[in-house]
Amino acid sequence: MITLNNVSLNLEGKQILNNISLNVCEGKTAIILGPSGAGKSSVLRVILGLWRPQKGTVIIDGEDITNKSENQLLHVRRKMGMVFQGNALFDSLTVAENVCYFLKEKENLTEKEISFRIKESLEFVNLEGTDDLYPAQLSGGMKKRVAIARALAFKPCILLYDEPTTGLDPINAKSIVELINKVKESGTTTIVVTHILQDAIILGDKLTLMNNGKIVETNTVDNLLNSSNNFVQDFFFEINQELKILKHKSVI
Amino acid sequence: METFTKILSGLQNYTLFVKDIIRGMFRCFKYKDDALREMYLIGAKAFLVALGGGLFVGIILAIEVGHQLELFGAKTLIGRTVSLGMIREIGPIITGLLLAARTGAKNTSELGSMQLSEQIDALRAFGTSPVDRLIVPRVVAALIMFLPLTLIADITGILGGMFITITTFHMDVSFYWHSALDALLLKDLFVGFLKPFFFAFFIATISCYYGIYTKGGTTGLGKNTIKAVVSSSVAVLVIDFIFTKVVWEVM
Incomplete structure (x- = not known):
């Protein structure tokens, strides 16, 4: 449904995305996780055709949209819904x-x-x-x-969420996560971009971790928790600590 | 060199932007309600600005010119000077400058804050052209409303001149009107009524350009609003100079 092949994006001389490849099948959910400035939101903008990559291809529902004009993009964009970080x-x-x-x-x-x-x-x-x-x-x-x-x-058959719970209190954030899960159940292809690990774990089985415009690793939560990659270990440190405490408590 | 490249690149972007607007104008009926709303905001709501601006400029012009003409015993020429000055130059310029400030600041700040809060991206993301939806109605509204506003400034300016001629220079009102209307030729009306369309187009497109390309948060928005007002005002003066030069050389 959504395929990014070796996408690279430069804006004002700065490399935003570096050789990104991503594939999201119809009705599935992809979670893109990473720290601020990793290039997560840029991936959504590239998928929507708001930003045009210098390298690579973007395929939406079997149609290559990489070099389409604004007018040609209109019918592709109508297949997609977007929830902006600032709501817009x-x-x-x-x-x-x-x-x-x-x-x-x-x-x-x-x-x-x-x-x-x-x-x-x-x-x-x-x-x-x-x-x-x-x-x-x-x-x-x-x-x-x-x-x-x-x-x-x-x-829409594709729904994109940019940091849907950022800036919300825990109760509201939880209800938004529940809402996203409810939408997912209707079979909509979903991509959620977030830097909040807890939300990512609830929303998807498979997570894509990004840093500095690159995909660091795409894996299940369990595999990421046990990853040997230093960045992944750092990013999951807090969750790992919480899990260790929980395990320790259950042993006691 | 860097500044020069920046200016050239800005001019290129502006030209492409104007090209999109001209294309979008062929589809302007799609958003006629937005154009009507803009006409009300930049036209009807600016009525008092044009009226006040025109009136006081006409009064000042009559006072200054009147005192000079009085020295030569040519007070009867006050009407002629005021009407020619207002219709050909000062009416369009004062309206242009006032609207460059009012409409220019409005367009840039509105579009700039929409850009910063991702509303323009939302329009594009949901398959709507921001140029057709937001810019074209503003440009069309400016093109329609600037001429009536200039006419208001012209008329009130001439009326202001009349008031001064009667009260300060103690002349008969019929002398004033005879002198004022007798001086006006068709080419004066043509030039005076053509200028507002050019002013409207450049003020609206420049201010919308700065609005839609706003970057850098509220500081960027403030900077772009200043740039929009300054550039639009300079554009008004430059276009007026070109018109005046062409009229004196050609017509």
Whole structure:
């Protein structure tokens, strides 16, 4: 469904991605993990065609989009939904208008169908009754939910999340993770980019760890925990320590 | 050398940006509601700015010119000077400069904050062209609204001149109007009414360009807003110079 072959990206003379290869099959979930500045969000931007790589190919649903123009990319982008790190909600529009913004623009739906989609999407993210509120009137967690509802309203076959729980309190973060899991169950191909290890472990069986624009290792959580790679060991240090404490307690 | 390369690269990007806008203008009916909203914001809401600007410039012009003409006993020429000055030069320039500040700052700050909060990326990600959706309505609105605003400035400027002629120089109102209208030729009206379209196009495209290419957080947004207002104002003066030169040389 999504394939990146040896993708390299330079922006303003700085190497952002270095020979990245990634393959996500239809209906599967990929978790991209790594510290800030590792190039995780850039991978999503390359997949969306917002940034064009200098080397390598990007294939979405069997179509090579690497060198497509903005107009040629439109129909490919309509297959994808994106939840931005900062939510990217339109401040001047209400929640309902944000959710239906792209529906009105792109789909040939009647007003009744659009209202149904708004209701359906907001119910899915547990935000019934917030239709007339503006983004400024919402909490961080609620904004994130609206961003997810907006991406879902489209009924995309690919959903991309950029740091979905960053900046949220633990309760809201947990509910967003649960929501992402709920969306995954519907068979949507998902890519989640995060630097929060706990979220990554809950959301995916197989994790891709990135650092300095390169993929360090792609493996299951168990294998990563036992990896001999120094960077992987450093990144998983805290979790390993917690696991050791838990094991120690269970022995006692 | 680096600065020169930077300027050239900026001009190249701006040209490509303008090309996209011109292409997008053929699809402008798709977002007519946005264009109407922008017309209200940059046109109707700027009514008082144009009215006040035009009125006071007309008054100042009449006072300054009147005192000089009085020395030669040529007070009857006040109307002629004010009407020609307002219609050909000062009306369009003062409206252009006021709108470069007002509309330029509005466009750059709005689009810049949308760029910084990823809203423009969101538009692209969901398959909508930011140029068609955000820029073209602003440019179309400016092209439509700048002429009426300039007319308001012209008319109020001439009325301001009339007020001064009557109250300060104690002339008959009919003398003023006769002198003011008699001086105006078709080419003066043509030049005076053509300028606002060029001013509108450059103010709107320059300010949108700086807005949509905002980088570097709030500091970058502040810098780009200043650049947009300064560049738009300079563009107004340069275009006006070109028009004036061409008119005196050719027409």
